[in-house]
Amino acid sequence: MISAVSKRDQLPMWKKTPEELEDWYRSDPEAFRRAFAAEDFTPPHAATWAARIAADGAAQVQNATDSAASTNSHHFTFALVVSFAIALVFLVPYWVTGDFELDWAVPFLAPFAFVPMLAFHGWRRWGLLGAVAVLTVIVSGIYEAWEFLPERWDVSHALSLHPDWEGAGERINFARQVRDLMMIHWPLLLLGLTGYAYVASRPEEQRVDFVRHVVQVGILTAIIAVAGGALFGLTNLLMITLDIPSAVSEEVNIHLYTWGVSGLLVFGHAVWMRHPNSLERILPTVARIFIPLFVLLECGFLFAYMVQQGYSTLSSDREELLVFNFLLIVVIGLVMLHSAFEEQAGRLTRGLVVALVGLGILADLLGLAAIINRLVEFGATPNRLVVFGSNLVFLGTLAALFVKWVRTKGQNMERTTRQVMNRALAVFVGWTAVVLLVFPLVYGIGLDAEEVEQFEVAAAAAAEEPEDAADESVEFSGEE
Numbered sequence: 001m002i003s004a005v006s007k008r009d010q011l012p013m014w015k016k017t018p019e020e021l022e023d024w025y026r027s028d029p030e031a032f033r034r035a036f037a038a039e040d041f042t043p044p045h046a047a048t049w050a051a052r053i054a055a056d057g058a059a060q061v062q063n064a065t066d067s068a069a070s071t072n073s074h075h076f077t078f079a080l081v082v083s084f085a086i087a088l089v090f091l092v093p094y095w096v097t098g099d100f101e102l103d104w105a106v107p108f109l110a111p112f113a114f115v116p117m118l119a120f121h122g123w124r125r126w127g128l129l130g131a132v133a134v135l136t137v138i139v140s141g142i143y144e145a146w147e148f149l150p151e152r153w154d155v156s157h158a159l160s161l162h163p164d165w166e167g168a169g170e171r172i173n174f175a176r177q178v179r180d181l182m183m184i185h186w187p188l189l190l191l192g193l194t195g196y197a198y199v200a201s202r203p204e205e206q207r208v209d210f211v212r213h214v215v216q217v218g219i220l221t222a223i224i225a226v227a228g229g230a231l232f233g234l235t236n237l238l239m240i241t242l243d244i245p246s247a248v249s250e251e252v253n254i255h256l257y258t259w260g261v262s263g264l265l266v267f268g269h270a271v272w273m274r275h276p277n278s279l280e281r282i283l284p285t286v287a288r289i290f291i292p293l294f295v296l297l298e299c300g301f302l303f304a305y306m307v308q309q310g311y312s313t314l315s316s317d318r319e320e321l322l323v324f325n326f327l328l329i330v331v332i333g334l335v336m337l338h339s340a341f342e343e344q345a346g347r348l349t350r351g352l353v354v355a356l357v358g359l360g361i362l363a364d365l366l367g368l369a370a371i372i373n374r375l376v377e378f379g380a381t382p383n384r385l386v387v388f389g390s391n392l393v394f395l396g397t398l399a400a401l402f403v404k405w406v407r408t409k410g411q412n413m414e415r416t417t418r419q420v421m422n423r424a425l426a427v428f429v430g431w432t433a434v435v436l437l438v439f440p441l442v443y444g445i446g447l448d449a450e451e452v453e454q455f456e457v458a459a460a461a462a463a464e465e466p467e468d469a470a471d472e473s474v475e476f477s478g479e480e
Contacts, residue, residue, distance in 0.1 A: 021049070079270040082116040083263025090258050100254050103147070107140040110187035114194050116266050122197025132193060135436075139186055142440050146179045150455040158458035168451035171443070177382040178443045185432040192429030207425045208418050211336050213272065216279045221268025228260045287337045291352045294334055298359040301327055305366060321374075324367050325387060328394045331360040335401065336421050338414075350413055354405065357398050364395040382443060386435055393431050397424040 013035055016024070025032045033053060036046075089112075094100045105112075115132060122128055150158070155169045195210040235256060239249045272278075301324065338353055368391045375384050401420050408416050 075270040075273040076267075078116075078120060079263060079266045082266045083259070086112050086262035087259045090262065091255070094254065094258075106183060107143040107186065108136070110190050111136050112262070113187065113265050114190040117269050118190070118194040118197050120269075121194065121201050125197060125200065128193065128197060132190070135189075139182060139436065142182065142444070143179060146175055146444075148456075149176050149179070149452060152176065154458070155455055158455050161458065165451075165454065168448065169455065171446045171448075172452060172455060174382055174443045175447050178439045181382055181386055181439060182436055185435045189429065189432040189436055192425070192432065195425070196429075206418060207422045208336065211421075211425070212283075213276075215283060215337065216276075217265075217268050217272045219279060219283075220271045221265050224268055224271070225264055228264070232256055232260065283337070287334065288349055291334055291338065291349065291356060294330060295352055295355050295359065298327065298331070298356065298363060302359060302362060302366070318374075321367065321370055321387070324363065324370070325390065328360060328364055328367065328391070331356055331363075332394060332397060332424075335398075335417065336425075338417065353413075353417075354402075357401050357405075361395065361398045361402060364391055364398060367391050368395065382439055386439075389431060389434075393424075393427055397421075397427070400424070 013021070021032075036049060036053065090100075090102070090105065111132070118132065119129065149172055152173055155172055159165055159169050191214070195207060195214075198210050198213070199205055199207055232253075236249065236253065239252065244252075305324075335353060335357060338349075368388070371384060371388045371391060375388065378384075397420070400423075401417060404416050404420050405413060
């Protein structure tokens with residue numbers, strides 16, 4: 001007996017009713033696809049079926065990819081090996097000396113965090129891995145060489161006793177600022193290099209797509225951290241209930257903390273590799289919620305500083321200027337997330353993004369005017385120059401977005417945004433490299449070992465004085 005499906009296969013496809021076509025496709029999709037490929041595509045409903053078959057085929061490929069990822073455990077094997085190795089790096093000195101001191105590891109924390117992912121995605125790019133190794137040596141060498149520079153308080157106290165040392169004190173304080181800036185920009189540069197390795201290994205993805213993945217890895221890492229924190233707290237509660245001696249509980253906590261934190265980011269990355277699309281539908285909704293809220297927040301900031309607080313408050317208060325720059329960073333981040341997640345946003349969302357960027361340009365111009373005023377009034381310091389350069393990069397990015405939208409009005413706004421942000425990400429990474437490599441060179445040339453020794457001797461002498469006999473110290477050159 002010939003089956004019903006076989007009989008249907010022998011009939012012309014487009015003479016069947018829609019119900020018969022649907023039943024055929026559901027009962028035997030492969031036979032349906034073969035028949036469809038051999039049919040005439042002239043009928044209007046042929047285009048509809050072509051789109052449906054293509055969409056179902058893409059979904060099957062994605063499901064197969066997700067299934068393969070969920071059944072493949074090598075991501076977690078890699079995470080276990082990496083976290084075990086990192087934990088041993090911290091614990092072996094503790095086992096040998098009995099002291100858990102992490103000051104030596106500060107310049108290596110960023111490589112411990114990002115190099116495993118960089119190696120995972122770009123393990124064949126030996127030139128890139130070699131460059132990261134050289135950078136690690138340079139950064140750790142500068143950090144170690146400048147670790148024992150006198151503190152700002154010590155410099156100020158020495159200047160109160162020896163005002164003629166002001167130039168040397170300024171050079172020492174600037175070097176300390178640069179050292180702190182290096183530790184801030186070092187992980188950002190490594191994150192950018194990781195993105196380069198990721199995109200280079202996946203030509204179908206763009207730099208903005210890497211940002212989308214970073215956000216997802218960050219959220220998954222935070223979830224793991226919350227779960228680990230709960231386990232850590234319950235473990236301590238159990239030790240308190242059992243009256244475990246404090247010496248034992250302290251050692252247990254050191255091991256729990258070290259093993260947990262060492263594998264935190266790499267396990268978040270492994271979870272994302274296993275379930276890469278777990279947050280794809282949630283994060284666009286979150287972005288749509290926060291974009292209007294930050295438009296209102298930008299309006300509030302601009303109103304406060306242009307009408308109520310006044311420009312002078314922003315230009316004279318370092319902390320408020322720092323908050324203002326964080327606002328600009330959030331604006332850039334939201335636009336980047338919008339371009340990473342939204343393939344076809346609604347008209348309202350598009351309008352809010354344009355407003356977000358337009359207000360961001362006004363805020364950036366106000367922040368630039370404030371930092372220029374501080375540069376003129378107090379002089380150039382590494383901190384001020386970094387803020388000034390960052391504001392210029394932010395302003396260039398926001399202005400490029402706005403101009404591009406105006407020139408391509410009526411075209412795909414999301415595609416235009418992605419093009420601009422892809423270029424901007426390269427500029428961001430380049431700026432972090434300038435701060436990390438050029439600033440130490442500029443401010444390290446004038447640093448003299450004899451001058452540093454003078455301040456160290458003065459600081460040691462001040463430490464030996466009775467507290468009530470210590471002189472009042474003065475700032476050497478105003479605010480930083």
